Amino acid sequence: MPYAITESCNGCGACVRLCPAGAIRGERKALHVVNAALCIDCGACGRICPQEAVLDARRNPCRRIPKLSLWPKPVIDLEACISCGICVEGCPARCLASAVDRGDKHLRAALTEPKKCISCGFCAEECPTGAIVLAVPPAPVVEATA
Numbered sequence: 001m002p003y004a005i006t007e008s009c010n011g012c013g014a015c016v017r018l019c020p021a022g023a024i025r026g027e028r029k030a031l032h033v034v035n036a037a038l039c040i041d042c043g044a045c046g047r048i049c050p051q052e053a054v055l056d057a058r059r060n061p062c063r064r065i066p067k068l069s070l071w072p073k074p075v076i077d078l079e080a081c082i083s084c085g086i087c088v089e090g091c092p093a094r095c096l097a098s099a100v101d102r103g104d105k106h107l108r109a110a111l112t113e114p115k116k117c118i119s120c121g122f123c124a125e126e127c128p129t130g131a132i133v134l135a136v137p138p139a140p141v142v143e144a145t146a
Contacts, residue, residue: 001057002039003046005032008053015045015054020092020118042092042120047071071119072134074111080131081108087123087132096123 002023005015011029023039026032034045046054046062054062065071074087074096087109088096095117099110109132111117124132 001059002036002041003034003043003057003062004055004059005034005045006053006055006061007031008051009049010051010053012050014048014050018044018048018118020044040092040120042118042122044118044120047119065119068115070136071117072121072136073114073117073119074109074123074132075135076109076111077131077133078108080129082129082131083107083109084128085109086126086128090122090126092120092122093118 005024009026009031011026011032013026013028015032016024016026020042021038021040023035024032024045025035041057043056043062046056047065049062049064052061052064056062083098083106085098088098093116095111095113096109097112098107099112100107119134121134124134
């Protein structure tokens with residue numbers, strides 16, 4: 001069952017801009033709708049909606065995560081990665097790629113565009129070796145200046 005948008009929608013368009021499947025439509029400042037045939041159940045619309053007007057596939061309200069930097073990102077265990085490419089092919093945001101691991105010169109999955117990641121978790125779900133987990137990136141360390 002696809003995600004849905006409730007009457008609380010204010011038509012801001014944040015979900016439309018982020019949806020990797022192009023499944024959300026609506027006029028500015030008007031109720032938006034999810035096209036069930038296009039929705040891939042990634043949940044990005046629910047994490048971005050400032051009105052918390054999105055229901056998940058089970059019809060539970062989604063909670064907004066205010067900053068994209070707080071969204072969990074894939075962390076790849078390079079020892080467990082078998083370079084199958086399933087995660088790269090399955091990523092709807094196209095933020096993963098195969099890259100040469102500097103340590104052993106083998107091609108491994110890598111998060112090459114973290115700002116594009118929508119935290120859908122498809123990469124972790126599809127990984128046959130369990131080499132990928134989602135985790136919130138650590139906050140950057142700010143050095144104090146004297």
